[in-house]
Amino acid sequence: MADISAPLTTADGKPLKAALASAQARARRRAFFLVLPLLAFVLLTFVAPIAQMLHRSVHNPGFTTHTDIGSGEKTPIMVNLRAWFKENPPGTEPDEAAYEALVKDLVVLRELKAPGSVGTRINYERAGSRSMFTKAARRAEKLEPPYKEAMLDLDEDWADPELWQVMRGASSAYTFNFYLAALDLARDADGSIVSVDENRQVYVKLFTRTLLLSLLITFLCFLLAYPIAHLLATLPLRHSNLLMIFVLLPFWTSLLVRTTSWIVLLQSQGVVNDTLVATGILDDDSRIQMIYNQTGTIIAMTHILLPFMVLPLYSVMRPINPSYVRAARSLGATSWTAFRRIYFPQTVPGIGAGALLVFILAVGYYITPALVGGANGQLISNLIAFHMTKSLNWSLAAALAAILLGGILVLYWLYDRLVGIDNLKLG
């Protein structure tokens, strides 16, 4: 009885646990070195960019630091105005001291040739500000006190409380204002959070549309893929191989080709409309608009994402022995009951995997909506791309992307809670 509590030892008296640990440590070390290159690759190409994106979404030094393009030298800017903001709480009416600080800073900006970039930073949040900055900076040196009057002479808008609120927000490089903007919110003159004007609310609407369209596309993919996958899994190999090639064909074709062929098919002078008109089903004047709108986005994306649903479904259906359904039938179930109670539940892991895959791909899809989406078929990623390439408001683009990423992680978590990630079967 006594030796039960004593720790087990190896033949030479070392404690068994320690011996096991040291035996495994070597194997573990070797395994670690084996995966090291992959780990470095993942860190470099995946984790680092995401971290950088997240950082950029809360950090924008456009109003605090100027980086010289040639030398890369960093100079703090707007020093006086930022000091004034620090001394005075939000909502303070800008006084003469504030304007004096502003003018001094503008003089510095002019020397640094930076008014444009600072103006752009303010312009992100308040349209029309950029020209005010460049104009004022050009005259700043010649302005005489009282500065407030002088500035207002230049442009009435310098008294706009919203402008001062935006400048206050930008006066610290770290800010959550881009997230507010990404959710159609802003700070008013007192610094409290309000929603922006109705006609400027775009992002929430787009997030909602992205979510709904992605759900719809996922559902359509499921409806189409289920019978295809079933056919693939039950046909004799000879036929199913051919069918599999048809399913995979979209994979092997360039995305652009596939999307363009939808344009050819669906446009108002396209194949489908022409056929409908030629067979007399439609009038020549009432051709259906099927592309450059949401319909186009839905059709083209469903087609493109279909294989991602078919393959996981196929991989769970293939090993399902037909004798299960036969057993159910022999036990008295109609073919519908046998499907519903026996076959379908066994395919749920595949449905989950396919739906998750298609949904996540759809939420972030960019090129297809851009090509065939028209005005109301755009998704959130199109707007992210717009801010990346056109408006160059990278911080807002990063905030939008971070919200998208967060949303997907929440969905993933929900899926794990409801279905269980270990039930996922991708192939």
Add this chain to the structure above:
Amino acid sequence: MQDREPNVATSDTDSAFVVFDRVQKSYDGETLVVKDLNLSIGKGEFLTMLGPSGSGKTTCLMMLAGFETATHGEILLDGRPINNIPPHKRGIGMVFQNYALFPHMTVNENLAFPLEVRGMGKDEREAKVKRALEMVQMGEFGNRRPAQLSGGQQQRIALARALVFDPALVLMDEPLGALDKQLREHMQYEIKHLHENLGITVVYVTHDQSEALTMSDRVAVFDDGIIQQLAPPAELYEQPQNSFVAQFIGENNKLSGKVIALDGDIATVQLDDGETCTALAVNCGGVGSDTLISVRPERVSVAAQGGPNSTSATVQELIYLGDHIRCRLTVHGNDEFVVKVPNSAGHSHLSVGETTQVSWLAQDARALDAG
């Protein structure tokens, strides 16, 4: 064994429970997998389909269960043709070769399934499931999933599930194929026991001949889509009707030759080595036709001087098996001739290489088709 008698006598179509009437089946339109099957199974009978792999046993079962349609002919269940009844209305319990327990359901749910689809109330369902589980001695396993059971346990659950809704007919397709020998023998006994207690009709498929012989009221030996012989186990062993059955069931010595004379039911056969012997003419054709004589090893006596069909034999091999000694001899040029010598008091001691005499009665040698 005696209480079998009433079941066996049902060869007439009227009182039979299941009838295959001139059934043929082809999957590809080129070859017949089942050729002209005529079979009637009495109520309460335990009938086994025995045959080598690919002989069409499963196909017959599937036609009966409704998962394959007969290409030609009719299948009657309790006097009604079932060709147009869908599988779920046939009320046939079935045990599949791979058990086919629903992997996403617990044992209880598996067993409740047939009752549920019949619209049975919850209380009654639970009572029946419990009873069925106890019947196969698996009472404590109700909440497990099939994957958490051993092969033998799964087999019992599959059996319980096929019986829980009180079908009159149960089909079993090699249900014991995946079990080890000991468990298989135990389960054979249990299945047999359930059959006797419940009074159900069982159609059982196997390619294990000892299983077929120990369990069945009658055995249908299948080969090449044809029933080669349909008989009770003893008759099958003692009186095989053709050389396939003689070969397939039990151990068998064969001697090939040509019929040279027929005297009543005794044929005189000239064997390949030129000598002649006499045998019972069962299925050997007329004078001049080729034949295969089949003699069971235990019907041959060794060293009996001057008996009928006496001939000399050279001992090739001796295997000591406790209760008997298995001798391999060369007889009439056939060096695979096996004889079982009982290990009784005063038996003759043979040694390898020795030449001795063997003999057998003409009644114990059956002249069959040349195979």
